[in-house]
Amino acid sequence: MADVLVIDGDAAFSKHLAGELEAHGLPAAHCDSMFRGMGMLHTGNYKGVVLGDDLSGGDSLAHLGAIREIPSFPEVIVVSRSRDPNMAEKAIRNGAWNYVTKPVNLQRLLVLLTRVIEFHTEKHSGQCPVSLRREGIIGNSRPLLSCLDNVAQAASSDANVLLIGETGTGKELFARAIHKNSPRRNKPFVVVDCAALPDTLAENLLFGHERGAYTSADSNSVGLVKQADGGTLFLDEVGELPMGMQKVFLRVLEGRSFRPVGGIREITSDFRLLAATNRDLGSMVDNGEFRRDLFYRLRGIRIKLPPLRLIAEDINELACKFIQRHSKRFKTASKGFSPDFLDALMNYDWPGNIRELINTIEQALSRAGNDAVLYPRHLPRAIRAQVARRALENATVPSPPPSAVLDPETFPALKVYRQQQIGDLETRYLRNLMAVTNGNIKLSCRLSGLSRARLYALLKQYDISRVPSRA
Numbered sequence: 001m002a003d004v005l006v007i008d009g010d011a012a013f014s015k016h017l018a019g020e021l022e023a024h025g026l027p028a029a030h031c032d033s034m035f036r037g038m039g040m041l042h043t044g045n046y047k048g049v050v051l052g053d054d055l056s057g058g059d060s061l062a063h064l065g066a067i068r069e070i071p072s073f074p075e076v077i078v079v080s081r082s083r084d085p086n087m088a089e090k091a092i093r094n095g096a097w098n099y100v101t102k103p104v105n106l107q108r109l110l111v112l113l114t115r116v117i118e119f120h121t122e123k124h125s126g127q128c129p130v131s132l133r134r135e136g137i138i139g140n141s142r143p144l145l146s147c148l149d150n151v152a153q154a155a156s157s158d159a160n161v162l163l164i165g166e167t168g169t170g171k172e173l174f175a176r177a178i179h180k181n182s183p184r185r186n187k188p189f190v191v192v193d194c195a196a197l198p199d200t201l202a203e204n205l206l207f208g209h210e211r212g213a214y215t216s217a218d219s220n221s222v223g224l225v226k227q228a229d230g231g232t233l234f235l236d237e238v239g240e241l242p243m244g245m246q247k248v249f250l251r252v253l254e255g256r257s258f259r260p261v262g263g264i265r266e267i268t269s270d271f272r273l274l275a276a277t278n279r280d281l282g283s284m285v286d287n288g289e290f291r292r293d294l295f296y297r298l299r300g301i302r303i304k305l306p307p308l309r310l311i312a313e314d315i316n317e318l319a320c321k322f323i324q325r326h327s328k329r330f331k332t333a334s335k336g337f338s339p340d341f342l343d344a345l346m347n348y349d350w351p352g353n354i355r356e357l358i359n360t361i362e363q364a365l366s367r368a369g370n371d372a373v374l375y376p377r378h379l380p381r382a383i384r385a386q387v388a389r390r391a392l393e394n395a396t397v398p399s400p401p402p403s404a405v406l407d408p409e410t411f412p413a414l415k416v417y418r419q420q421q422i423g424d425l426e427t428r429y430l431r432n433l434m435a436v437t438n439g440n441i442k443l444s445c446r447l448s449g450l451s452r453a454r455l456y457a458l459l460k461q462y463d464i465s466r467v468p469s470r471a
């Protein structure tokens with residue numbers, strides 16, 4: 001039974017696309033009219049629909065509502081020749097999962113459809129959705145929604161939570177959301193920045209001190225751990241906690257009690273523990289840099305936040321909301337942005353993730369001055385340069401033959417020429433594959449149809465790293 005139905009007035013296109021999807025492991029059917037498509041949707045159990053152009057002149061978007069009401073509730077990806085931003089907006093407003101222009105980038109479509117199917121399967125598996133206050137978290141991509149599900153789960157328990165993600169992905173924002181949705185919401189949320197704990201003062205800051213503990217201690221001081229009593233203690237950058245402090249902290253976690261500096265009696269604090277890191281704590285444990293026992297304690301519930309480059313479909317909404325927020329804060333008229341401004345944002349890597357996006361939007365707004373619309377030229381040069389470079393690297397148009405090929409002296413044998421071209425093609429393909437999957441080998445195998453062993457062999461052969469280059 002097919003999971004995906006491709007509907008497009010161009011019969012050759014829909015047949016070809018369905019064939020490609022099948023070849024990449026996504027069971028797909030196809031048809032060339034809305035009428036037949038609706039019939040197939042009513043009798044099948046499709047999770048996703050690729051809705052193409054209606055060549056009879058009708059507006060295929062007009063059918064979106066009806067498709068979304070089919071009993072199997074398929075998600076729809078619109079694939080159109082039109083580059084009109086109004087069409088894209090209309091599609092999303094009418095419930096489409098995404099809007100993709102022709103010619104179709106197959107790898108991107110496969111990623112989108114894989115997400116659609118995962119989302120559909122989970123959504124209709126009978127799990128009860130939990131209501132959640134977002135606390136400022138923006139985004140509706142599948143990976144982000146899945147993190148929000150984890151937040152809801154974490155908020156309804158008192159288990160320790162470990163938030164993992166690159167810098168600027170929102171670990172602190174999500175930690176606050178867990179606290180604000182938990183029964184402890186009216187008590188303090190106390191942040192400990194483990195990267196900034198001075199060695200000599202760490203215990204003092206965390207546990208406080210008793211009067212007379214040292215010369216300048218002329219009164220009792222309450223440490224951060226006690227301040228979190230009844231509420232939540234958030235250990236930010238927990239991977240930076242010095243070894244000595246790790247041991248001390250483990251004891252505190254086990255008993256929820258500690259002794260202030262210079263104190264004789266233990267005092268207690270009933271806090272809920274959240275921790276965050278952008279490091280691979282598992283490897284740190286293997287290398288002896290982080291205590292295994294503390295690691296196991298910390299990772300009760302594990303929430304992995306996606307880097308922005310993997311949730312590029314959220315960039316539009318993020319950009320709109322950040323622009324609105326900025327204009328509200330500075331009491332200025334809100335600005336719009338051109339489609340190519342959004343294109344540039346969507347094609348950049350964002351090593352600093354959402355924090356970098358916020359800074360970039362603020363810079364663009366200040367550069368735009370009185371202009372009502374943001375254009376790519378308002379973006380920092382470094383971003384525009386990388387986007388331009390990427391566009392060429394990813395271009396699928398074959399490059400012109402090297403001049404050597406046109407020189408009778410060096411004209412290569414067909415066999416040699418063919419091998420060179422295949423080598424170039426495979427290198428480009430594998431680089432794109434690593435970029436699109438962010439080095440995820442399982443997903444790469446699925447998209448490429450290669451076995452794990454073959455994929456590793458090719459990556460080695462062409463000296464391609466699993467992590468896409470940020471150059």
Ligand SMILES: Nc1ncnc2c1ncn2[C@@H]1O[C@H](COP(=O)(O)OP(=O)(O)OP(=O)(O)O)[C@@H](O)[C@H]1O
Nearest residue numbers: 136137138139166167168169170171172173354355
């Ligand atoms: N999904 C989101 N929606 C809205 N704002 C977000 C989102 N994710 C992050 N932000 C914003 O991005 C900025 C960085 O987020 P935050 O400080 O939580 O990241 P972080 O992962 O803790 O970073 P670091 O590891 O560098 O401390 C903050 O201004 C935060 O409000």
